[in-house]
Amino acid sequence: MSYDVRTIRKHFPALAAAHFDGPGGSQVPDVVGEAVAGTLCSGIANRGVVTAAERRASAVVAEARQAAADLLAADPAGVVFGRSMTQLTYDFSRALAKTWGPGDEVVVTRLDHDANIRPWVQAAEAAGATVRWADFDPATGELAVSAVTDLLSPRTRLVAVTAASNLLGTRPDIPAIAAAVHDAGALLYVDGVHLTPHAAVDVTALGADFYACSPYKFLGPHLGLVAAAPSLLETLHPDKLLPSTDAVPERFELGTLPYELLAGTTAAIDFLADLVPGSGTRRARLVASLSALEEHENALLTRLDAGLAALPGVTRYGRPSRHRTPTALFAVDGVAPQAVYEHLGAQGVNAPAGSFYAIECSRHLGLGDTGAVRAGIAPYTTEADVDALLAGVESVPRG
Numbered sequence: 001m002s003y004d005v006r007t008i009r010k011h012f013p014a015l016a017a018a019h020f021d022g023p024g025g026s027q028v029p030d031v032v033g034e035a036v037a038g039t040l041c042s043g044i045a046n047r048g049v050v051t052a053a054e055r056r057a058s059a060v061v062a063e064a065r066q067a068a069a070d071l072l073a074a075d076p077a078g079v080v081f082g083r084s085m086t087q088l089t090y091d092f093s094r095a096l097a098k099t100w101g102p103g104d105e106v107v108v109t110r111l112d113h114d115a116n117i118r119p120w121v122q123a124a125e126a127a128g129a130t131v132r133w134a135d136f137d138p139a140t141g142e143l144a145v146s147a148v149t150d151l152l153s154p155r156t157r158l159v160a161v162t163a164a165s166n167l168l169g170t171r172p173d174i175p176a177i178a179a180a181v182h183d184a185g186a187l188l189y190v191d192g193v194h195l196t197p198h199a200a201v202d203v204t205a206l207g208a209d210f211y212a213c214s215p216y217k218f219l220g221p222h223l224g225l226v227a228a229a230p231s232l233l234e235t236l237h238p239d240k241l242l243p244s245t246d247a248v249p250e251r252f253e254l255g256t257l258p259y260e261l262l263a264g265t266t267a268a269i270d271f272l273a274d275l276v277p278g279s280g281t282r283r284a285r286l287v288a289s290l291s292a293l294e295e296h297e298n299a300l301l302t303r304l305d306a307g308l309a310a311l312p313g314v315t316r317y318g319r320p321s322r323h324r325t326p327t328a329l330f331a332v333d334g335v336a337p338q339a340v341y342e343h344l345g346a347q348g349v350n351a352p353a354g355s356f357y358a359i360e361c362s363r364h365l366g367l368g369d370t371g372a373v374r375a376g377i378a379p380y381t382t383e384a385d386v387d388a389l390l391a392g393v394e395s396v397p398r399g
Contacts, residue, residue: 002276002292003275003276003292003293003295003296004276005296005379005380005381005382006382008275008379008380009380009382011029011030011031011271012027012028012029012030012380013030014027014028015027015380016348017348017349017350018348018349018350018381018384018385018388018389019350019378019380019381019385020349020350020351020374020375020376020377020378020381020385020389021350021351021352021376022197022217022376022377022378022381023166023194023217023327023356023374023376024352024356024376025216025217025222026197026216026217026218026219026378026379027219027378027380028219028220028221028264028268029219029268029271031267031270031271032219032220032221032264032267032268032271033264034267035260035263035264035266035267036221036260036261036263036264036267037260038263039060039259039260039263039264040260042056043056044056044057044060044259045057046256047061057259060259060262060263060266061257061259061262062076063262063263063266064079064081064262064263064265064266065077065079065081065249067265067266067269067270067282068225068227068265068269069227070269070273070281070282070283070286071196071201071218071269071272071286072192072196072201072202072203072211072213072227073201073202073203073204073205073283074203074204074211074227075227075229075230077230077248077249078227078228078229078230078232078233078248078249079225079226079227079249080225080226080227080228080233080249080252080253081223081224081225081253081257081262082223082224082225082226082252082253082254083223083224084214084222084223084224085115085191085193085212085213085214085224085225085226086115086119086224087224088212088224088225088226088252089115089116089119089120089189089191089212089226090119091238091252091254092119092189092210092226092236092238092252093119093120093122093123094123094238094239095236095237095238095239095252096123096157096158096187096236097123097124097126097127097129098237099157100123100124100127100128100129100157101127101128101129102127102128102129103129103130103155104124104127104129104130104155104156104157105129105130105131105132105151105153105155105156105157106120106121106123106124106129106130106131106132106156106157106158106159106160107131107132107133107134107148107151107152107156107158107159107160107161108120108121108131108132108133108134108159108160108161109133109134109135109136109143109147109148109160109161109162110133110134110135110136110360110361110363110364111134111136111141111143111161111162111165111168111170111172111358111360111361112160112161112162112165112191112358112360112361113162113165113166113167113191113193113194113356113357113358114357114358114359114360115191115193115357116160116161116162116189116191116212117160117360120158120160120189129157130155132151133151134147134148134151134161135147135364136170136361136364138364138365138366139319140318140319140320140321141165141168141169141170141317141318141319141320141324141365142170142172142320142321142322143161143170143172145172145173145176145177145180148161148172148177148180148181149177149180149181152180152181152184152186153184154184154185156181156184156185156186157186157187158186158187158188158189159177159181159186159187159188159189160189160190160191161174161177161188161189161190161191162190162191162194162195163190163191163192163194163195163201163206163208163211164192164194164195164198164324164325164327165194165318165325165327165358165361166193166194166327166356166357166358167318167327167329167355167356167358167361167362167371167374168317168318168320168324168327168329168361169194169318169320169324169325169326169327169328169329170318170320170322170324171195171320171322171323171324171325173322174188174190174206174207174208175205175206175207177207178206178207178208179207181207182207187209187210187232188207188208188209188210189208189209189210189212190203190206190208190210190211190212191212192208192211192212192213193212193213193214193217194217194325194327195213195325196213196214196217196218197217197218197219197378197379198290198293198294198297198325198326199290199294199325200286200287200290200291200294203227208227209228209229209232210226210227210228210232211226211227211228212224212225212226212227213225215261215264215265215268218268218269218272219268219271219272219379220261220264220265220267220268220269221260221261221264221265221268222261223258223261223262223265225265226252230248230249233248233249233251233252234248236252237251238251238252240254241254269282269286270282272286272289272290272293272379273285273286273289274289275289275290275292275293275379276288276289276292293379296379297325297326297377297378297379297381298323298326300326300377300381300382300383300386301324301326301327301328301377303383303386304326304328304375304377304386304389304390305328307386307387307390308328308330308390308393311390311393311394313332313333313334313398314330314331314332314333314393315330315331315332315333316328316329316330317329317330317331317365317367317372318365325376326376326377326381327374327375327376327377328374328375328376329371329372329373329374330372330373330375330393331367331372331373332373332393332396332398333398334398334399335396335397335398335399336370337353337354337370337371337372337373338353338370339396340353340373340393340396341353341373343392343395343396343397344373344389344392344393344396347388347391347392347395348388349385349388349389349392351373351374351375351389351392352373352374353370353371353372353373353374354370354371354374355367355369355370355371356371356374358371375389
């Protein structure tokens with residue numbers, strides 16, 4: 001089925017401007033807002049089985065776990081929800097580090113968002129473990145499999161790596177990394193925040209022991225989730241309140257869940273499943289829709305790349321030979337990234353500037369903490385949006 005972006009855009013009330021800020025948080029379709037509001041106003045209570053309000057809350061949670069499982073080809077009994085991917089990663093780093101000690105090693109990469117670096121670095125330091133750093137090629141933006149696997153040893157306990165760089169769009173070969181990590185007897189924690197909005201994900205095929213992502217990056221509300229095998233979660237014992245359940249996955253979810261946001265997450269995943277007409281299970285429809293979306297976004301990325309390459313004085317960062325997410329990082333010679341961002345904003349184009357918490361990545365690229373301008377393509381992006389961005393960049397005042 002063909003991808004009809006104009007029909008899809010009708011569900012987004014906020015598209016008066018051209019939005020290239022999806023990597024920081026996508027715009028939301030009407031059905032997600034309706035699901036959030038409807039749940040808040042529906043009469044809801046803490047989960048239980050006695051009253052209708054309790055049963056409604058329980059159903060909302062179960063439906064969200066199943067929807068997330070369908071999105072990621074995961075087990076719904078292993079889906080953990082939290083306030084954000086950052087919060088959940090801190091929680092899991094502390095739980096896992098309870099078994100670490102001096103002599104143990106943790107591997108992180110300079111390609112990653114800091115949310116998949118700093119929690120592991122800090123947890124390792126608290127446990128007396130050693131942190132080993134995998135570097136990417138700043139010329140191409142690629143993270144070679146060997147950059148990670150060469151650091152593995154019998155002392156490695158965990159490797160944290162991104163499935164797609166939120167700054168460059170680079171997609172490392174996660175299955176190859178996973179195979180080597182598991183051969184070393186270690187666990188793999190994958191940051192899938194930037195990959196999940198752009199491709200069909202299968203956590204088992206990837207080889208991820210933990211896969212973290214954020215619904216607000218794939219058209220949903222602001223929260224995070226981690227998917228893992230329930231049997232693995234059973235081996236972890238996070239700090240929790242005494243009266244709270246010790247059942248998996250609930251033992252990792254501190255306090256009352258935001259039911260309205262979970263309902264919005266289910267609505268967002270259903271919306272993704274229906275990006276193109278189709279039939280079959282939700283998982284089958286998600287794979288078909290996300291495959292069509294990937295084709296649409298890649299065509300727009302090709303248009304954007306060619307347009308930026310044709311503009312004098314524009315530098316593009318990261319040219320991985322492997323496929324990448326539809327993300328462009330660029331700078332205009334002699335013009336501060338913030339000034340480019342502000343100029344584009346005045347033209348009705350939202351393409352922000354910065355390091356976007358990928359601070360190690362930005363520094364390794366030679367961009368320091370300032371970073372550059374990032375343009376991310378989303379399900380609602382059109383050729384006209386891309387052309388508006390290119391026209392805005394071309395018209396940036398030069399000193």
